[in-house]
Every structure is written in structure tokens, then in C-alpha cells.
Amino acid sequence: MLKKYYELIDSINKSIIRNATDEFDSFSVLWLDNSVNTTQENIHGQNLFRSSIGHLKTFDNVDRCEEYIRATPIDERLIFIVSGRLGRILTPRIHHLRQVSSIYVYCLDKTINEQWAVGYTKVKEIITSFPKLIEKIQEERSKRSENEVNEILPFSVSSQQHDFIASQLLTNVLLSHLLPIQNDKSQLVNLLKEKYYDIDAELKLLQAFEQNYSANQALDWYMRDSCIYRVLKRAIRQQNLKLLLSFRFFLQDVHQIIESKKCTSPVRVYRSQLLTKSELTEIYNSINHFISINTFFSTSICRELVLMFLNQSSNDLERVMFEIDADPNHMLSKPFCFIESNTCFRQTEEVLFTIGSVFRLTELHQEADGLWIVRLTSCADEDEKQLKEIFKPYYLDDKINLIAFGNLLIKLNRLADAEKFFVQLINEYVDQPCHLADCYFALGIIAEERKMYDVSLDWHKTSLEIKVKNLSENDISLAESYKHIGEIHLQKSDYKQALAAYLRALNVSLQVYDENHVRVAMCYTKLGGIYQKQEDYKDALSCYKKALAIQQKQPSDDNPDVGIAYNNVAIIYACLNQYDLAFECYEKALENLQRTLSPLHLEVAVSYCGLGLICEHKNEFEKALSFYEKTGVIYRQTLSSTHADVIEIERHIRRISSKL
Incomplete structure (x- = not known):
């Protein structure tokens, strides 16, 4: 079944034309030169470049190059190589773009090009030697702290609660709730080897990683300039669940080292960052809320050193300094540690926070020189109580409810992530049939959302088969499966199968709940809709009336479901030509809905339109026009003109107007 599903997904993906840069490495290199693909020297340079650094895209046309740069997502970092003449043309047009990390002018005349380039801070150097160019780019990519300043900082705030919860749960799942499997490392290495097959330097590093890696070396490998670090950082930033699952052994090893070396005394640390105005606004709107930093977060105890990294200029970015007071006694089990100076990492006195560290956002202000200061503090004991309340629905016995987390991804419409997650859980729950059934059920919902009804039906049936074998016949979970199966058959216009499934759902619901429970009413409503589709108005009316009776018995006076039920009953009365009864029900529906819903709610429009149709049937054209116009006001403000x-x-209004 999984194989069949992925064959279908692959066929859909292949039909989509992607206009995106490399999904593995956020640093790509562009080379613009009129003769970039024609002279032997430049072709040799391309081969040398690709074998030592990696991704390179060449252009011989200024406009096409600019178009590509502007179409690049802002979380990409482009290193731009350009000839002197074309550099003078294009640099002013693209210098301010966040995607452009740095510019190197590769030319014959260094002196003349230094004159025009002096005003552009992203122009790192004017170079006349190709080996020197490669050396400079390699050196730039290895400058970890400088590069991180201009990268997208992945964070979420508790004022955007669902995203905040999802990012925290994902981190905790990867760090502790999904144990690595034996071949995780080999799968990751094979994946990276396939991607970097023609880059000698990366292949040598991957070979060393494959042969010599051990858990106690994870932090050294994380600090090393390699595709392992760059791909991981990008996967974290984009929350690429497929890649993160491949990296989970590595994430857990790095986290464990930070835990083993964790600080035991409070520290004040600093981090410089370039942020967009919208990112800064999001922080401003989240003062006194929690902020989760969704990556391994490097900081320094030296404020002056961190300020040195904020020397880049951009019209669209703000210079920001994070000031963090971190107390290990209030970190909610998220550790941080000092990084020792070594050959792979030049900066001393660095403090590294583990992925997903949570802080209280206490202050944001701007200093006289334009620098923004964001102050963060460790979460205190009272914060821990508040956070536990936020996450309470997603935990069972102090362990993450993995099914609930996956369902949250569906709720956030992150269907691809949810799909990968539940497929992974199938492997985890192979010996736990009830959890296994939940995974198949969730995959059924995902396929249903994608309108892949045949695939969805297969998933739901697989889930139902497991449930029938392992649950009691009156378990409400069976009813949920029958409902979704019924809904899919309804979408496929297979009313016979839809009716059979909803009757089973009703039977289970009546065994579990009181006969006046709202879930029973929902079953009757669905059954009424199926009978209505089949023009079996007698049975449709019976079901709709039962649903109405149940909704009327609910304790709330502000229950719009009563009005909706009246609308359903009215529609059937109208189909049976019992217009007086239909009119009476529409009026009762309208009275309820005007009290419980927005004046522009579409269900209110259903009542107005129904009343208009009945008045037209009775030749009461002025009343009919009034109801139609009220319907039109709602439709025009809530629906598209097409x-x-x-x-x-509009057709109803024109028809009635012609009769007056």
C-alpha cells in the first residue's frame, strides 16, 4: 500500500515544474560573464569550482541572471561572481537583496574595478586569479559566526500558539521520542554522497564521517565546515521533516554532548542578527511572550566581538543584538554549554544553546545608532507552569502523544510533513495495532484533504480492519472510521456505500452516547443529506427532524446548529411542496442564526434565499426580491464574483425584477 501511494505522489510531483534552488545547500554560487560557457579557461574554471566547492550556476545574460536572483527564496544565500563590466551594470540592482550574501568581481584589471566597487559593502574582493577566487569563497563559507548573522533565524513565538507548539513538539520528538534506527547513519551518508557525488572535498569528508564517526565526536562534526553542517542547518530552518528524520541520530548526539558539558552558572551572552522589518514587528508584538529558537543557537559572552559581525548593510534589514540572560536552573531541561576553541572554530568564549531553547521575550528597544536590542531571559518556575498548560493536550504520562503531534501538523495544513511523520510512525508502531490504526487513519485524512479519494479509502479501510480486530464493537473510534469512509463515498457520489457507512457510524454512536448526544445528531444530519441526494425526501425529512430535536435539547441558547437544522428541514419541506411548513422553518432558522452567527454568514443566506424561493412560488414578488437582495449582499461580500x-x-434578482 505504501509503495502504491508513493508511486502516485511521485507522479504528481514530477508533473510540477519547480523553480527553486538546491534543497540541500543554502549556499549556491552564481557566475555571470559573457564568455562563461565559451572560453576554455572559464570551462576549466567551472570544473575546478564544482569539484572543490559545489553548486554553481552560470549566466551569460544580465537580465536572466537578475531574474534568477530575484526568484530565489530569501532563505537562500547566493555568492555572486561577476565580470567587471557586467558587475557595474548588475551590482546596483541586486546589492540590497537579502539572497545576495557576497559579490566577487573576477576580472583582468583590478584597479579600474576597485573604483566602482568601493561603494558596495557586499563586494568582498576584486580577484584576477581563479584559484584565489576559490580559496576566498571557501574561506567565506567557513566563517560560521559571520554567516549566521545574515541567515534566516528560525524562531516561533507563543503568541502564534499553534506554530510555537508544533516547533517545540517537533524538536522534542527528534531529540528524545523517536529513537534512531541502526541504519540511520548509512542512509544519511548515502543520501549526501548521491547529492555531492562530484565534489571531491565533500566526498572525502563524508567518507571520513562514515568510517570514523562516533557519538562523542558529534559536536566537532557540527562545528566543521562541511555539507553535513550546511544541510542540517537548512533542514532545521525549513523544518524539512524527511531530512531531519535522517539526521535524528546526529541531533541527539549533539544535544547529549551539550547536556554533558552544560553550564551550571548563569551567563549573559550576545548574538547579532540581521532581521527583516516584519520579523522585528513579530518580536515587538510578542513582548512578554515566549520565544523558541528552533535551531542550535550560537552566542558569545563578548558583546564587542558580536557587534563586529553587524557590518553588513541592507535597505530591507535591521541590525539586531540579542542580549540573553541564561540561568541553567531555569532552562526547562534545555541545556547550553561553552564551546572550546579548536582548529575548526576560531571564535573563543562561545556559548551554544541546544535546539528548541525557550526564553521569555522581555524587551525590545532601539538605540541612538539604530541598533535594535532584544532582551531574552531564561524561563522561571512560574513560566514552566504556563508552558506545561500550553502543551498539556499533546502529552500522555509526560511523553509526547505522537499521534496528537502528527494531527497538529495536519491542522496546520503541513500535509507533506504530517505524511512523512505518520509513515515513520508506522515503522515505530508495527507491534502496536491500535497506534498503527491511528497512523493509517491519519494518512487517510491527508489523502482525503488532497482529494485523492481512492487512496484515502484504502487507508481508512486498512485502519478499520485493524480496529475491528483489536477494539470492542462499540468503540467510538470505529464510528470515526465509518464516518470518513462514508464521506469519501459521498464525494464519489456512491450514495449506497455512503449510506451503509453512515448507518454503521450511527449504530456505534448510539451504543456509546446518549441518544440525544450531538454526535448522534451529526450522523442523522449526514444521513439526511445522503437521502436528499437520492431524492428520498421522506427518509431525509425523518433524519433531519431527529437531528433538529437533538439540537433543541442542547443546554446552550447560542447554538447555531439549531438554525442549521431548521434550514435542512425547510429545504425538504420545500422539495415536498409543503411551502407553508418550509416558510415557517426558514423563519425559525433565520431567527436563530441572526442571533448566533455573523450577519454575513452563508447559512444566513440559505434562509434568506429559501424564503425568497417560497415567496416567488406564491407570486409574492416584492417579498421575494427583498429576500433575494439580502441573499445577494451576503454572497457578494463572502464569495468571488464567479x-x-x-x-x-443575480439570475434570481433579474428574473423577479422583470416581473415587477
Whole structure:
């Protein structure tokens, strides 16, 4: 079943034309030169470049190059190589773009090009030797702290609660709740070897990683300039679940080292960052909320050193300094540690926070020189209570409810991530049938959301088969499966199968709940809709009336479901030509809905339109026009001008107007 599903997904993906840069490495290199693909020297340079650094895209046309740069996502970092003449043309047009990390002018005349380039801070150097050019770019990529300043900082704030919860749960799942499997490392290495097959330097590093890696070396490998670090950082930043699952052994090893070396005394540390105005606004709107830094977060105890990294200029970015008071006694089990100076990392006195560290956002202000200061503090004991309350629905016995986390991804419409997660859980839960059934059920919902109804039906049936074998016949989970199976058959216009599934859902629901429970009413409503589709108005009316009776018995006076149920009953009365009864039900529906819903809610429009149709049938054209116009007001403000309901109501209004 999984194989069949992925064959279908692959066929869909292949039909999509992607206009994106490399998904593995955030640093790509562009080379613009009129003769970049024609002279033997430049072709040799390309081969030398690709074998030593990696991804390179060449252009011989200024406009096409600019178009590519502007289409590059802002979380990419482009190193731009350009000839002197074309550099003078294009540099002013692209210098301010965040995607452009640095510019190297590769030319014959260094002196003349230094004159125009002096005003552009991203122009790192004017170079006349290709080996020197490669050396400088390699050196730039290895400058970890300088590069991180201009990278997207992945963070989420508790004021955006669902995203905050999802990022925290994902981190905790990867660090402790999904144990690595034996071949995780070999799978990751094979994946990277396939991607970097023609880059000698990376292949040598991957070979060393494959042969010599051990858990106690994880931090050294993380600090090393290699595709391992760059791919991991990008996967974290984009929350690429497929890649993160491949890296989980490495993430856990780095985290464990930070834990083993964790600080035991409070520290004040600093981190410089270039942020967009919208990112800064999000921080401003989240003062006194929590902020989760969704990556391994490097900081320094030396404020002056960190300020040196904020020497880049951009019209669209703000210079920001994070000041963090970190107390290991209040870190909610998220550790941080000092990084020892070594040959792979030049900066001393660095403090590294583990991925997913949470702080309280206490202050944001701007200093006289334009520098923004963001103050963060460790979460105190009272914060821990508040955070536990936020995450309470997603934990069972102090362990993450993995099914609930996956369902949260679906709720956030992160269907691809949710799909990968539940497929992974199938491997985890192979010996736990009830959890296994939940995974198949979730995959069924994902396929249903994608309108892949046949695939969804297969998933739901697989889930149901497991449930029938392992659950009691009155378990409400069975009803949920029957409902989704019924809904899919309804979407496929297979009313016979839809009816059979919803009748089973009703039978289970009546065994579990009181006969006046709202879930029973929902079953009756669905059954009424199926009978209505089949023009079996007698049975449709019976079901709709039962649903109405249940909704009327609910304790709340502000229950719009009563009005919706009245609308359903009214529609059937109208189909049976019992117009007085239909009119009476529409009026009762309207009275309820005007009290419980927005005046522009579409269900209110259903009542107005129904009343208009009945008045027209009775030749009460002025009343009919009034109801149609009220319907039109709602439709025009909530639906597009091309929507079928808008077109239909306009036709009604014109028809009635012609009769007056």
C-alpha cells in the first residue's frame, strides 16, 4: 500500500515544474560573464569550482541572471561572481537583496574595478586569479559566526500558539521520542554522497564521517565546515521533516554532548542578527511572550566581538543584538554549554544553546545608532507552569502523544510533513495495532484533504480492519472510521456505500452516547443529506427532524446548529411542496442564526434565499426580491464574483425584477 501511494505522489510531483534552488545547500554560487560557457579557461574554471566547492550556476545574460536572483527564496544565500563590466551594470540592482550574501568581481584589471566597487559593502574582493577566487569563497563559507548573522533565524513565538507548539513538539520528538534506527547513519551518508557525488572535498569528508564517526565526536562534526553542517542547518530552518528524520541520530548526539558539558552558572551572552522589518514587528508584538529558537543557537559572552559581525548593510534589514540572560536552573531541561576553541572554530568564549531553547521575550528597544536590542531571559518556575498548560493536550504520562503531534501538523495544513511523520510512525508502531490504526487513519485524512479519494479509502479501510480486530464493537473510534469512509463515498457520489457507512457510524454512536448526544445528531444530519441526494425526501425529512430535536435539547441558547437544522428541514419541506411548513422553518432558522452567527454568514443566506424561493412560488414578488437582495449582499461580500451561488442569485434578482 505504501509503495502504491508513493508511486502516485511521485507522479504528481514530477508533473510540477519547480523553480527553486538546491534543497540541500543554502549556499549556491552564481557566475555571470559573457564568455562563461565559451572560453576554455572559464570551462576549466567551472570544473575546478564544482569539484572543490559545489553548486554553481552560470549566466551569460544580465537580465536572466537578475531574474534568477530575484526568484530565489530569501532563505537562500547566493555568492555572486561577476565580470567587471557586467558587475557595474548588475551590482546596483541586486546589492540590497537579502539572497545576495557576497559579490566577487573576477576580472583582468583590478584597479579600474576597485573604483566602482568601493561603494558596495557586499563586494568582498576584486580577484584576477581563479584559484584565489576559490580559496576566498571557501574561506567565506567557513566563517560560521559571520554567516549566521545574515541567515534566516528560525524562531516561533507563543503568541502564534499553534506554530510555537508544533516547533517545540517537533524538536522534542527528534531529540528524545523517536529513537534512531541502526541504519540511520548509512542512509544519511548515502543520501549526501548521491547529492555531492562530484565534489571531491565533500566526498572525502563524508567518507571520513562514515568510517570514523562516533557519538562523542558529534559536536566537532557540527562545528566543521562541511555539507553535513550546511544541510542540517537548512533542514532545521525549513523544518524539512524527511531530512531531519535522517539526521535524528546526529541531533541527539549533539544535544547529549551539550547536556554533558552544560553550564551550571548563569551567563549573559550576545548574538547579532540581521532581521527583516516584519520579523522585528513579530518580536515587538510578542513582548512578554515566549520565544523558541528552533535551531542550535550560537552566542558569545563578548558583546564587542558580536557587534563586529553587524557590518553588513541592507535597505530591507535591521541590525539586531540579542542580549540573553541564561540561568541553567531555569532552562526547562534545555541545556547550553561553552564551546572550546579548536582548529575548526576560531571564535573563543562561545556559548551554544541546544535546539528548541525557550526564553521569555522581555524587551525590545532601539538605540541612538539604530541598533535594535532584544532582551531574552531564561524561563522561571512560574513560566514552566504556563508552558506545561500550553502543551498539556499533546502529552500522555509526560511523553509526547505522537499521534496528537502528527494531527497538529495536519491542522496546520503541513500535509507533506504530517505524511512523512505518520509513515515513520508506522515503522515505530508495527507491534502496536491500535497506534498503527491511528497512523493509517491519519494518512487517510491527508489523502482525503488532497482529494485523492481512492487512496484515502484504502487507508481508512486498512485502519478499520485493524480496529475491528483489536477494539470492542462499540468503540467510538470505529464510528470515526465509518464516518470518513462514508464521506469519501459521498464525494464519489456512491450514495449506497455512503449510506451503509453512515448507518454503521450511527449504530456505534448510539451504543456509546446518549441518544440525544450531538454526535448522534451529526450522523442523522449526514444521513439526511445522503437521502436528499437520492431524492428520498421522506427518509431525509425523518433524519433531519431527529437531528433538529437533538439540537433543541442542547443546554446552550447560542447554538447555531439549531438554525442549521431548521434550514435542512425547510429545504425538504420545500422539495415536498409543503411551502407553508418550509416558510415557517426558514423563519425559525433565520431567527436563530441572526442571533448566533455573523450577519454575513452563508447559512444566513440559505434562509434568506429559501424564503425568497417560497415567496416567488406564491407570486409574492416584492417579498421575494427583498429576500433575494439580502441573499445577494451576503454572497457578494463572502464569495468571488464567479462563484456559482453569486451567479445564481443575480439570475434570481433579474428574473423577479422583470416581473415587477
